[in-house]
Amino acid sequence: MVTLVLASQLPFLAGPRGAVRGLLAPFESASTAAVGGAGAALSVFGDIASLRADNRRLAERNRHLAAELALLQAAGQENDSLRRALDFQRGFGHRTVAASVIGRGPDSFTRSLTIDRGSADGVRPGMVVVTGAGLVGRVREVAAHSASLQTVADPTSRVNAYAVQSNLEGTVSGGPGPLQMSVVPRPDVVAKPGEWVLTSGIGGSYPRGIAVGQVVRFERRDSATSEQAELAWANDLTAVSSVLVITDFLPR
Numbered sequence: 001m002v003t004l005v006l007a008s009q010l011p012f013l014a015g016p017r018g019a020v021r022g023l024l025a026p027f028e029s030a031s032t033a034a035v036g037g038a039g040a041a042l043s044v045f046g047d048i049a050s051l052r053a054d055n056r057r058l059a060e061r062n063r064h065l066a067a068e069l070a071l072l073q074a075a076g077q078e079n080d081s082l083r084r085a086l087d088f089q090r091g092f093g094h095r096t097v098a099a100s101v102i103g104r105g106p107d108s109f110t111r112s113l114t115i116d117r118g119s120a121d122g123v124r125p126g127m128v129v130v131t132g133a134g135l136v137g138r139v140r141e142v143a144a145h146s147a148s149l150q151t152v153a154d155p156t157s158r159v160n161a162y163a164v165q166s167n168l169e170g171t172v173s174g175g176p177g178p179l180q181m182s183v184v185p186r187p188d189v190v191a192k193p194g195e196w197v198l199t200s201g202i203g204g205s206y207p208r209g210i211a212v213g214q215v216v217r218f219e220r221r222d223s224a225t226s227e228q229a230e231l232a233w234a235n236d237l238t239a240v241s242s243v244l245v246i247t248d249f250l251p252r
Contacts, residue, residue, distance in 0.1 A: 094207065096130075096244040097121055102146070104237075109176065111153040111237055113137075117245060118145045128246045134211030134234030135159065135199060136243055138251075147245075152179065152212065153237060160202040161212050163191045163229070169200060172212055172231065179213050179231040191218045191229050204252030 099121075103114030117123050119142050129136040129149050137151035152159055153174040161181065162169045168191050170183035181197060191197075195215045201208030213231035220227050 094246045095248040096246055097123060098242060098244055099123075099147075100242050101240055109155065111151050111174070112140070113149040113151060113237075113240065113243075115147050115149060115243060115245070116145065118143045118147050120144045122247050123147050123245050124247075124250070126251050128206055128210075128249055128251075129243050130210055130246065131235055131240060131243050134213070135206070136235055136240065138206075139245065149243075151237065153233060159206060159212060160200045161197045162200045163195050163197050163215065165195045166191045168227075168229075169202070170226070170229070172197065178216060179233050181215075181229040181231055183218075183227040183229055185220075185225070185227045190220055191215045193217065197229075197231055206251070207246070207249055 097117055099115035099117035101113050102116045105112035113136070115129075123139055123142055125139050125142055127139040129138060135152055137149050137154070137157060139147050140150040141148045150157055151174070152172065155173065155175050157172075157174045159172040160169070161172045163183075166189050168183050168186060168189060170181045172179050172181045174180075183191065193215055197212045197215065199206040199208055199210040199212060211234045213233045215229050216232050217230040218227070219229070
């Protein structure tokens with residue numbers, strides 16, 4: 001160690017020391033560059049790992065926000081449905097029982113619904129069911145705490161109705177597509193698109209004045225004994241979450 005110290009400090013060895021440093025300089029530079037490159041690479045890897053962790057946190061946060069938004073939208077839709085039903089109930093003039101939809105038919109043909117009210121709540125087969133938007137259908141089968149509904153979209157359903165502006169009368173039937181209204185023709189009278197169709201009360205199956213749907217298309221045949229109107233149903237079956245069962249009206 002003393003020899004090395006003396007060799008590094010003695011003036012007359014300055015020349016050899018300089019030569020040795022010159023020889024070692026490229027290796028020192030390369031070593032320094034390698035260490036610096038390794039540090040930079042490790043820094044990049046660290047940044048990538050940090051970014052991935054941030055992305056995972058942001059993705060998780062977005063999922064939570066999306067779930068909260070879905071709940072808020074569902075609550076808003078349900079509140080709007082309940083508000084319309086309450087407004088309808090106040091001005092309708094019939095006693096009703098509110099019910100929630102707890103099931104939908106397994107097929108797209110009958111398009112039935114199941115509600116959480118039954119015989120224990122005063123619900124009986126044949127009772128008419130509505131929403132704030134209009135007619136849903138009638139009660140078909142009843143258990144103690146549930147009931148199945150036949151909607152107006154069922155192909156076997158028949159509703160006597162009339163168009164409010166043209167005063168044309170007919171029978172509304174369901175099916176896989178839009179509601180169909182078989183209209184009793186009147187000379188020079190047609191139903192216009194957008195015209196509302198309401199229950200007529202004829203036959204005593206439904207109270208008069210419940211909205212069934214709006215005319216989308218009217219087909220007139222001069223030689224036919226009946227004319228056909230295509231209706232957009234007042235209710236969206238996929239969005240119906242609550243209904244009102246009319247308890248003081250039974251069909252004759």
